[in-house]
Amino acid sequence: MSQGRTLTFNIFRYDPQEPGDKPKMVKYQLEEAPGMTVFIALNMLREHQDTSLQFDFVCRAGICGSCAMVINGFPTLACRTLTSKYPKGEITLMPLPGFELIGDLSVNTGKFMRELAERLKLWLQPNLDDVDVHRLEAPMAPEEAAKLYELERCVECGVCVSACATKQMRDSFVGAVGMMKIARFELDSRDERTVEDFYHVIGNQDGVFGCMTLLGCQDNCPKDLPHMQQIAYLRRKMAGALV
Amino acid sequence: MKLIYTDSLVVGAGLAGLRVAIASKERGLDTVVLSLIPAKRSHSAAAQGGMQASLGNTVKGMGDDEDIHFQDTVKGSDWGCDQDVARMFAHCAPKAVRELTNWGVPWTRVTKGPRQVVVNAEKVTIEEAEEAHGLINARDFGGTKKWRTCYTADGTGHSLLYAVDNKAISLDIPVHERVEALSLIHDGKRCHGVVARCMITGELRAYIAKSTTIATGGYGRIYEVSTNAIICEGIGQALALETGVAKLGNMEAVQFHPTAIVPVGILTTEGCRGDGGLLRDKDGHRFMPDYEPEKKELASRDVVSRRMTEHIRKGKGVDSPYGPHLWLDITLLGRKHVETNLREVKEICESFLGIDPAKDWIPVRPTQHYSMGGIRTDKTGQNPQLKGLFSVGEAACWDMHGFNRLGGNSLAETVVGGMIIGKYVADFCQENTLEINTGLAESFVDKVRNEIDELVEGPGTESPFALRKEMERIMMNYVGIFRNGPELEKAVTELQALLKRAKNLGLKCKKRHANPELVEALRVKRMLKVALTVACGAAARTESRGAHAREDFPQRNDKDWLNRTLSSWPDENALTPELDYEELDVMKMELPPGYRGYGINNAIAHPDTDKREKEITKILSELGDDADRYQRQQALMPFEVPEALMARNERLCDNLDRPASAVPGEESEGEQAL
Numbered sequence: 001m002s003q004g005r006t007l008t009f010n011i012f013r014y015d016p017q018e019p020g021d022k023p024k025m026v027k028y029q030l031e032e033a034p035g036m037t038v039f040i041a042l043n044m045l046r047e048h049q050d051t052s053l054q055f056d057f058v059c060r061a062g063i064c065g066s067c068a069m070v071i072n073g074f075p076t077l078a079c080r081t082l083t084s085k086y087p088k089g090e091i092t093l094m095p096l097p098g099f100e101l102i103g104d105l106s107v108n109t110g111k112f113m114r115e116l117a118e119r120l121k122l123w124l125q126p127n128l129d130d131v132d133v134h135r136l137e138a139p140m141a142p143e144e145a146a147k148l149y150e151l152e153r154c155v156e157c158g159v160c161v162s163a164c165a166t167k168q169m170r171d172s173f174v175g176a177v178g179m180m181k182i183a184r185f186e187l188d189s190r191d192e193r194t195v196e197d198f199y200h201v202i203g204n205q206d207g208v209f210g211c212m213t214l215l216g217c218q219d220n221c222p223k224d225l226p227h228m229q230q231i232a233y234l235r236r237k238m239a240g241a242l243v
Numbered sequence: 244m245k246l247i248y249t250d251s252l253v254v255g256a257g258l259a260g261l262r263v264a265i266a267s268k269e270r271g272l273d274t275v276v277l278s279l280i281p282a283k284r285s286h287s288a289a290a291q292g293g294m295q296a297s298l299g300n301t302v303k304g305m306g307d308d309e310d311i312h313f314q315d316t317v318k319g320s321d322w323g324c325d326q327d328v329a330r331m332f333a334h335c336a337p338k339a340v341r342e343l344t345n346w347g348v349p350w351t352r353v354t355k356g357p358r359q360v361v362v363n364a365e366k367v368t369i370e371e372a373e374e375a376h377g378l379i380n381a382r383d384f385g386g387t388k389k390w391r392t393c394y395t396a397d398g399t400g401h402s403l404l405y406a407v408d409n410k411a412i413s414l415d416i417p418v419h420e421r422v423e424a425l426s427l428i429h430d431g432k433r434c435h436g437v438v439a440r441c442m443i444t445g446e447l448r449a450y451i452a453k454s455t456t457i458a459t460g461g462y463g464r465i466y467e468v469s470t471n472a473i474i475c476e477g478i479g480q481a482l483a484l485e486t487g488v489a490k491l492g493n494m495e496a497v498q499f500h501p502t503a504i505v506p507v508g509i510l511t512t513e514g515c516r517g518d519g520g521l522l523r524d525k526d527g528h529r530f531m532p533d534y535e536p537e538k539k540e541l542a543s544r545d546v547v548s549r550r551m552t553e554h555i556r557k558g559k560g561v562d563s564p565y566g567p568h569l570w571l572d573i574t575l576l577g578r579k580h581v582e583t584n585l586r587e588v589k590e591i592c593e594s595f596l597g598i599d600p601a602k603d604w605i606p607v608r609p610t611q612h613y614s615m616g617g618i619r620t621d622k623t624g625q626n627p628q629l630k631g632l633f634s635v636g637e638a639a640c641w642d643m644h645g646f647n648r649l650g651g652n653s654l655a656e657t658v659v660g661g662m663i664i665g666k667y668v669a670d671f672c673q674e675n676t677l678e679i680n681t682g683l684a685e686s687f688v689d690k691v692r693n694e695i696d697e698l699v700e701g702p703g704t705e706s707p708f709a710l711r712k713e714m715e716r717i718m719m720n721y722v723g724i725f726r727n728g729p730e731l732e733k734a735v736t737e738l739q740a741l742l743k744r745a746k747n748l749g750l751k752c753k754k755r756h757a758n759p760e761l762v763e764a765l766r767v768k769r770m771l772k773v774a775l776t777v778a779c780g781a782a783a784r785t786e787s788r789g790a791h792a793r794e795d796f797p798q799r800n801d802k803d804w805l806n807r808t809l810s811s812w813p814d815e816n817a818l819t820p821e822l823d824y825e826e827l828d829v830m831k832m833e834l835p836p837g838y839r840g841y842g843i844n845n846a847i848a849h850p851d852t853d854k855r856e857k858e859i860t861k862i863l864s865e866l867g868d869d870a871d872r873y874q875r876q877q878a879l880m881p882f883e884v885p886e887a888l889m890a891r892n893e894r895l896c897d898n899l900d901r902p903a904s905a906v907p908g909e910e911s912e913g914e915q916a917l
Contacts, residue, residue, distance in 0.1 A: 056280075058280055062594055064284040117412050142354045
């Protein structure tokens with residue numbers, strides 16, 4: 001880890017609420033410290049150089065998905081990006097594309113994800129309506145539980161959406177995040193929905209048949225979710241639903 | 244002034260808040276949730292290890308029940324908790340786990356037959372019953388006699404939060420995101436809602452409601468290094484405090500978690516030790532058995548944290564640029580276990596330390612982790628001073644944790660507390676009318692508006708960021724794991740000086756919308772008051788109980804301190820909170836104060852303890868041998884939960900021919916510790 005070098009940050013600045021404000025890139029310099037992450041650097045810049053700088057962090061530990069932004073061209077989580085990763089010490093920060101811009105590096109992923117959940121009904125629709133919470137629970141195959149958790153690790157950071165060319169071209173495309181969640185509920189034996197039900201939601205150009213398989217989602221997903229595999233799986237299922 | 248009316252207003256969209264909102268909405272009440280961030284980003288997501296519920300499905304949990312969970316919780320609390328609440332909680336925890344299953348949580352399940360586990364650094368084979376196959380699994384956690392912690396790998400909080408938020412979305416509960424509550428609207432007797440600010444547009448709104456539930460989590464971020472998300476700043480507690488009427492409970496009870504990574508303070512779950520991980524010093528020596536031969540790494544969190552600190556003070560820490568640390572060794576669990584059951588830990592180690600925990604030791608040290616204190620509530624979750632003000636989860640002092648919380652009991656508290664208190668909140672909304680006094684609402688909105696005007700336009704020069712840093716340093720240095728009179732006095736004096744300086748805050752960025760500096764300024768003033776309740780409470784409490792460890796008063800003093808600290812701030816210009824105390828009545832306890840099982844038994848007994856023990860013996864002998872454990876429990880300390888939750892919990896052992904392996908109190912400690 002290099003110590004004592006000066007980092008140069010090129011940061012996108014724009015306040016859409018400020019009349020007359022124009023998007024611009026602003027350069028900041030900062031002395032690097034051991035173990036510095038983009039989270040630490042941005043906080044130092046805000047505290048000492050520009051108190052108006054907008055960005056989002058919550059857990060700062062790679063768990064909550066708040067801090068996704070485009071770092072030197074790649075969308076990723078800023079909290080666990082070490083500045084030492086960049087040998088030239090030059091770091092360009094842009095907000096995630098594909099989401100409403102709040103200001104500077106802050107985008108409204110929450111609004112997007114809630115709307116997506118409402119549109120695709122991304123919640124368990126149990127086949128047992130009234131479970132008696134006082135009685136023994138219904139068993140589930142341990143392998144199924146493990147597999148569900150594997151697909152459920154998505155943190156709704158929005159990286160897959162911003163790394164997706166189809167999504168950038170067609171706003172109504174559900175993106176990898178939508179399909180991953182559909183796949184998760186499709187797999188869940190507790191969910192009453194059938195393949196046909198899911199077909200009505202994603203068996204179209206906005207869903208599995210719109211995906212161009214460019215794999216930006218899979219390549220950039222900070223949770224290493226198997227997007228490609230799930231999209232292929234859903235395509236097979238949806239194609240099967242037609243017969 | 245924009246007014247928004249609702250029946251049930253919930254501030255905070257983590258597990259506890261969402262669970263209360265769901266309970267309101269299911270009762271047909273109009274419900275609105277306010278949140279700083281999207282609900283799924285709440286700090287609940289960070290809980291890794293699991294939630295305690297005495298399902299007793301696994302062989303290591305067989306024989307577990309509400310009684311044992313209750314006893315563990317009370318002992319864990321160092322007898323500081325409300326035993327009624329601990330009972331309500333232990334009774335409802337299995338119900339909450341089972342309910343969550345139907346909302347989508349993919350709990351890790353039991354696989355029948357033999358499996359290898361690591362217990363006390365040795366590989367042991369245990370055999371799960373055929374009948375348990377596919378039921379919800381449990382892992383071991385500190386301070387519990389049975390393996391009771393239900394989990395989904397090490398992403399339990401994540402999967403619970405997602406399931407509960409999905410449920411809330413399915414019920415069409417609106418979450419007003421990026422909105423911060425800045426003041427309660429109240430008339431000194433009843434709470435009528437909040438004044439909140441949209442953090443995007445800067446708009447001030449008055450939310451008027453029948454009930455207002457604060458579920459904003461803990462106040463860990465008043466400390467310099469904390470495992471908490473950066474939004475856990477104690478603003479919910481501050482809102483209650485600033486009413487001048489509502490009281491906070493046990494604010495000095497602050498838990499340090501033994502194993503946060505160095506330097507950034509990100510948590511590695513207690514599941515690491517529960518699953519068999521060890522603590523080692525600079526010589527690679529496993530030191531916990533030297534201090535706690537019985538429970539070793541799985542002693543209560545406060546105990547392990549103190550032992551680690553003691554060991555570091557003996558010079559056994561590993562030197563680093565960030566000060567000394569110790570090692571957490573999970574290599575003995577094997578790669579497969581680490582990559583499946585502890586994968587979040589693995590990711591954290593890779594991203595922040597550049598190490599592979601399946602082959603490298605993890606640098607750890609105790610770090611601020613949990614706030615046992617919070618807004619004081621009664622058993623129904625309502626604040627005794629302000630009618631209509633409820634609080635739940637880490638924000639509250641409902642008081643099932645007393646002075647030390649057991650691992651796995653916080654995630655459980657969020658959903659169990661939410662389940663129970665949610666029903667009481669709904670009852671309150673149905674029994675009360677909406678009282679709308681726009682003049683009152685306007686006066687509170689004006690007050691916040693003036694505060695913002697003063698910050699943006701006033702002549703102040705102090706930087707909110709600088710004040711914040713100083714507060715964090717003071718709390719870390721003087722109100723930490725080990726405390727003493729002189730340092731606590733120093734903390735109080737220095738915090739008071741900061742609070743004075745906070746009257747002179749000035750902003751460089753003059754925007755009224757989306758202005759992070761303004762957000763910081765509004766918070767730091769409130770956080771300083773919260774910090775003072777912690778420091779003053781700690782300075783006044785001249786004993787050691789749970790996580791509150793006074794070097795100058797090392798004994799737990801039940802004679803003088805078997806009580807709850809209450810802090811309030813009646814004079815808004817004062818520099819100190821007012822403290823008073825609420826006694827815990829030994830004569831009403833199901834489990835009178837006793838030896839907690841760690842170190843030497845040096846507690847100063849309460850005069851009623853003997854009396855209560857004799858009374859208990861008498862009650863039990865009068866009941867006779869035919870009485871079952873429910874009858875015995877009811878005779879000692881009857882408790883109530885809402886009717887729908889009163890039913891008994893069914894367990895696997897009820898359906899098996901063989902008897903439950905244990906009757907509470909009949910096992911030896913040694914056996915239980917396995």
